Amino acid sequence: MTGLKLPALVDPTNLYQTHGLTSRVKYCRLIRRNFNGRPRFSVQLILEGTPYFNHKHPIGVEEVGLDIGPSTIAYVGDTTAELRKLCAEIVPDWKATRRLQRKMDRSRRATNQNNYNPNGTVKRGSKIWTKSPRYQKLQQKLAEQNRKLAAHRKSLHGNLANEILATGSKISTERISYRAWQKMFGKSILVRAPSMIVSLIRRKAENAHGHLHEIPTQTTALSQTCHICGAKVKKPLSQRWHNCCGISVQRDLYAAFLAKCCVKSDNNDSFSLDRAKATALWPGVERLLKQAMSRVDQEFSKPTIGRNPVPASFGLGQSQSGSSAKPAPVSPKDADAVLRNPKESCGRAADTREGQPVMKTKPIILILAILTCLVLLAGCTGTPATGQSTCVQPAQPAPVSIAKTPVKYKEVNGVRLAYWEFGSSGEPVLLIEGFGAMVANTSPLKAAWNQTFLGILSSKYHVYAYDHRGMGYSSTNNATPTIPLYADDAAGLITALGYESMHVYGASMGSSTAQQLVLDHPEKVRKLILDSNTYDARTPECSGLYTTLHTIPTRPPASGPRRRQILYGTGPGTASREFRKIPCSLWEPPTPSPPSRSLSGWPGRSTVRRWSGSRASCT
Numbered sequence: 001m002t003g004l005k006l007p008a009l010v011d012p013t014n015l016y017q018t019h020g021l022t023s024r025v026k027y028c029r030l031i032r033r034n035f036n037g038r039p040r041f042s043v044q045l046i047l048e049g050t051p052y053f054n055h056k057h058p059i060g061v062e063e064v065g066l067d068i069g070p071s072t073i074a075y076v077g078d079t080t081a082e083l084r085k086l087c088a089e090i091v092p093d094w095k096a097t098r099r100l101q102r103k104m105d106r107s108r109r110a111t112n113q114n115n116y117n118p119n120g121t122v123k124r125g126s127k128i129w130t131k132s133p134r135y136q137k138l139q140q141k142l143a144e145q146n147r148k149l150a151a152h153r154k155s156l157h158g159n160l161a162n163e164i165l166a167t168g169s170k171i172s173t174e175r176i177s178y179r180a181w182q183k184m185f186g187k188s189i190l191v192r193a194p195s196m197i198v199s200l201i202r203r204k205a206e207n208a209h210g211h212l213h214e215i216p217t218q219t220t221a222l223s224q225t226c227h228i229c230g231a232k233v234k235k236p237l238s239q240r241w242h243n244c245c246g247i248s249v250q251r252d253l254y255a256a257f258l259a260k261c262c263v264k265s266d267n268n269d270s271f272s273l274d275r276a277k278a279t280a281l282w283p284g285v286e287r288l289l290k291q292a293m294s295r296v297d298q299e300f301s302k303p304t305i306g307r308n309p310v311p312a313s314f315g316l317g318q319s320q321s322g323s324s325a326k327p328a329p330v331s332p333k334d335a336d337a338v339l340r341n342p343k344e345s346c347g348r349a350a351d352t353r354e355g356q357p358v359m360k361t362k363p364i365i366l367i368l369a370i371l372t373c374l375v376l377l378a379g380c381t382g383t384p385a386t387g388q389s390t391c392v393q394p395a396q397p398a399p400v401s402i403a404k405t406p407v408k409y410k411e412v413n414g415v416r417l418a419y420w421e422f423g424s425s426g427e428p429v430l431l432i433e434g435f436g437a438m439v440a441n442t443s444p445l446k447a448a449w450n451q452t453f454l455g456i457l458s459s460k461y462h463v464y465a466y467d468h469r470g471m472g473y474s475s476t477n478n479a480t481p482t483i484p485l486y487a488d489d490a491a492g493l494i495t496a497l498g499y500e501s502m503h504v505y506g507a508s509m510g511s512s513t514a515q516q517l518v519l520d521h522p523e524k525v526r527k528l529i530l531d532s533n534t535y536d537a538r539t540p541e542c543s544g545l546y547t548t549l550h551t552i553p554t555r556p557p558a559s560g561p562r563r564r565q566i567l568y569g570t571g572p573g574t575a576s577r578e579f580r581k582i583p584c585s586l587w588e589p590p591t592p593s594p595p596s597r598s599l600s601g602w603p604g605r606s607t608v609r610r611w612s613g614s615r616a617s618c619t
Contacts, residue, residue, distance in 0.1 A: 251315065
């Protein structure tokens with residue numbers, strides 16, 4: 001003994017440390033770990049009593065169904081459902097690992113030439129291997145890389161386990177052969193370790209006086225069963241959607257829901273699916289599963305560089321009929337057939353799936369955007385004398401590809417605005433997007449502009465679409481984002497592009513920005529089109545929409561899901577019908593323009609209701 005004494009670093013305000021140090025010490029462990037190739041020693045105290053309960057991680061009371069895959073995990077409770085990619089934050093650099101392993105192999109072969117045959121294979125029998133200093137350094141580097149990956153994975157597993165336990169501590173899942181997964185999905189199992197998180201969830205659930213039941217797959221076959229008709233149909237791994245008895249849902253989420261509905265027999269340890277329980281819970285759970293898939297679609301549609309791709313097991317690239325192939329693109333002839341008569345050109349078109357009409361999953365903004373482009377192309381002209389409109393359906397050009405269109409930038413008001421340019425001839429048109437939308441995002445749920453709509457518009461006009469500051473590819477600064485600030489950005493972008501004025505098209509929040517642009521910079525606007533403009537609008541159509549929104553039942557009330565129910569098609573259809581009653585409008589400045597412009601009868605905010613100009617409606 002050297003008699004070395006080191007002071008203990010104890011935080012008296014840390015309740016976890018205080019609880020441990022006030023308990024009786026049973027014995028001590030001396031732990032040795034290697035960090036960066038060097039050994040590090042620590043003392044681990046084994047204490048008497050129960051561990052400290054961390055109140056930061058509460059324990060829920062719901063029954064939870066869990067379905068785990070080689071790289072994904074899905075869980076379903078009474079009020080929540082999630083589909084996640086296991087350890088999505090971990091992005092291994094496989095290329096660097098391969099290079100490091102090849103360096104080690106070359107070093108080992110050069111040092112131990114007598115242990116190899118002339119053809120490069122290792123000789124049989126016992127051998128003595130010599131590790132050169134270079135090989136030892138490379139080995140330490142690889143070990144440190146694996147240690148960091150394991151530590152990061154353990155942290156992510158702990159966070160996910162706490163999230164699942166916050167839903168409930170009574171968990172059911174299928175029994176999995178992880179050895180078989182190691183043979184089939186070795187690289188994914190190496191990184192994500194699904195068996196480790198199952199063991200962690202079991203330990204945490206038992207400490208919280210709960211349980212984790214493992215259901216035998218041979219008797220229940222949850223991924224093959226329909227809870228309504230009871231039929232068991234074997235599905236290939238490539239089919240990621242369950243379609244039966246009018247149910248179309250992602251396979252992993254549905255299996256987690258069925259695991260939640262399994263009950264244990266009283267006389268033995270066997271489990272069976274309680275179809276009556278599943279039928280009673282399904283109306284409330286179906287909405288949760290659709291919302292979970294909407295969140296997944298939004299998450300993996302963000303234009304993030306260097307992130308792992310979306311897992312194929314999510315089934316986002318499949319049609320919901322179960323086919324692994326994507327649906328064939330619609331030809332221009334079929335696209336024209338959607339608008340059956342001129343009166344439907346300003347309403348909504350119906351979609352069909354398996355012979356049944358369904359709601360389109362695209363936002364209402366995009367549907368109205370495609371239709372109101374006819375106004376800008378002079379396909380619809382208002383006739384105030386008769387109160388009717390005459391609509392001419394133009395030939396539909398091919399859609400543009402946003403992904404193949406290069407992004408450009410302009411410095412405006414201290415920020416860097418990203419914009420895209422479509423078409424090269426015709427008068428200029430500026431598209432102002434809504435809140436949270438991004439031009440480069442082609443997801444149906446968060447896309448700013450439909451690519452077919454851009455193709456139609458750019459065939460006759462020079463179109464510019466941009467991202468608001470702080471959204472998409474545009475930068476931001478410390479300025480508080482407001483509608484007047486967005487309007488100043490739009491005016492500055494028009495000037496930076498070399499134009500004195502443009503036609504302006506605003507959708508959703510972009511319509512409020514466009515109105516403020518006309519108020520603050522009237523000289524920048526040639527014609528103005530407002531789409532989905534419901535902000536404080538005092539019109540019968542908007543009043544009907546607001547009345548419907550405030551009568552939608554929500555659970556929980558404070559979570560604010562009303563907008564998601566409308567945008568994602570998961571709520572009552574009455575609100576969507578009210579939305580479509582709002583007319584799209586075109587404003588042209590009077591000629592000659594009066595020195596002081598005002599708004600009169602405009603269906604927008606109260607501050608812009610003093611306009612004296614002509615207006616054409618497309619109802």
